[in-house]
Amino acid sequence: MSETVILAIETSCDETSAAVVVNGRKILSNIISSQIDIHKKFGGVVPEIASRKHVELVLPVINQALEEATVKLEQVDAIGVTYGPGLVGALLVGLSAAKGIAFAAGKPLVGVHHIEGHIAANYLENETLEPPFVCLVASGGHSHVVHVSDYNIFEIMGQTRDDAAGEAFDKIARALGLGYPGGPLIDIEAVKGNSKAVDFPRVHFNDGSLDFSFSGLKTAVLNYLNGMSQKGLEINLPDVCASFQQAVVDVLVSNTLKAARQKGVARVALAGGVAANSQLRSAMKMAAEKAGMEMYYPKPILCTDNAAMIGAAAYYEFKRGNVSGLDLNAKPGLRLGDKNCG
Numbered sequence: 001m002s003e004t005v006i007l008a009i010e011t012s013c014d015e016t017s018a019a020v021v022v023n024g025r026k027i028l029s030n031i032i033s034s035q036i037d038i039h040k041k042f043g044g045v046v047p048e049i050a051s052r053k054h055v056e057l058v059l060p061v062i063n064q065a066l067e068e069a070t071v072k073l074e075q076v077d078a079i080g081v082t083y084g085p086g087l088v089g090a091l092l093v094g095l096s097a098a099k100g101i102a103f104a105a106g107k108p109l110v111g112v113h114h115i116e117g118h119i120a121a122n123y124l125e126n127e128t129l130e131p132p133f134v135c136l137v138a139s140g141g142h143s144h145v146v147h148v149s150d151y152n153i154f155e156i157m158g159q160t161r162d163d164a165a166g167e168a169f170d171k172i173a174r175a176l177g178l179g180y181p182g183g184p185l186i187d188i189e190a191v192k193g194n195s196k197a198v199d200f201p202r203v204h205f206n207d208g209s210l211d212f213s214f215s216g217l218k219t220a221v222l223n224y225l226n227g228m229s230q231k232g233l234e235i236n237l238p239d240v241c242a243s244f245q246q247a248v249v250d251v252l253v254s255n256t257l258k259a260a261r262q263k264g265v266a267r268v269a270l271a272g273g274v275a276a277n278s279q280l281r282s283a284m285k286m287a288a289e290k291a292g293m294e295m296y297y298p299k300p301i302l303c304t305d306n307a308a309m310i311g312a313a314a315y316y317e318f319k320r321g322n323v324s325g326l327d328l329n330a331k332p333g334l335r336l337g338d339k340n341c342g
């Protein structure tokens with residue numbers, strides 16, 4: 001089989017990343033320069049600072065990715081790049097770099113949807129995984145249950161009606177004084193706690209919708225914290241974290257399995273930053289086993305934003321002939337499943 005080498009670039013939020021990926025499955029390099037330490041002191045990502053940092057880092061990171069892969073630009077078959085959704089200023093930096101390289105080196109440009117990239121992270125570690133499957137994509141900006149019927153065909157079966165799952169983690173962590181980003185910090189505390197200590201709500205819609213809603217849960221946690229403080233009582237931090245986390249995980253797992261049953265697929269996958277959550281991974285594994293389904297998830301570093309996942313998705317777009325023009329623009333609100341070339 002001939003090899004297709006993709007140089008991929010991802011700058012949609014606060015990681016500047018470049019990777020070299022072969023045939024959508026094999027990572028030769030995956031350089032991730034995180035800005036988390038810079039944004040931490042503001043309690044979240046500051047878009048203008050993110051763009052400026054991307055400008056500083058994007059070319060060194062791309063060079064490092066090529067060097068580490070020992071691949072020369074001439075050996076690259078296509079340049080894959082995230083063009084949405086994300087922060088517009090941040091997206092534009094990666095996109096401009098990708099267009100410049102594609103033009104100068106005479107290589108095709110492949111625009112990739114960020115969420116499609118998160119889903120494709122699963123191909124990097126699970127050689128046997130092929131569509132169809134149902135994927136839960138849970139990140140700081142998105143909570144989607146997606147039916148992946150083919151490499152390029154996505155149907156959103158459920159999505160959040162308010163906060164994304166990662167956003168809920170981040171907001172609750174802030175209220176608990178844990179810092180940013182909240183997901184990993186709550187995950188660590190929760191391991192020491194009792195997930196049944198506080199009964200927080202799980203929202204399911206009566207109309208059979210597989211949508212999520214986390215704002216009620218967020219309010220319930222905030223009310224609980226206020227109530228305790230008004231009574232002059234200390235909270236048990238690990239118990240609150242474990243109980244909150246369990247409430248999020250329960251709805252994520254149950255809607256994903258319902259979606260898989262509806263589509264008659266026997267494979268479920270996890271993607272996005274929240275997919276790094278230890279309780280989500282173990283609960284989904286148990287539920288999938290019970291339902292006789294196979295379960296897939298990328299290792300934590302491939303769950304959060306990285307360019308290797310963009311390289312995997314770009315490969316399947318490229319193979320299908322989905323090459324973008326050099327007039328490709330950043331689309332901060334791009335929806336999954338929208339045509340992404342041209």
Ligand code: KG4
Pocket residue numbers: 013138139140141142165166167169170181182183184187272273274275276277278303304305
């Ligand atoms: O996919 P990602 O890196 O960026 C977006 O595209 O949004 O996801 C970041 C989100 C943050 O909200 C972060 O708190 C959450 O993923 N996250 C986690 C964990 N690790 C990252 N949430 C729960 N548990 C974790 N271990």
Ligand code: ZN
Pocket residue numbers: 114118139140272273304305
């Ligand atoms: Zn992401």
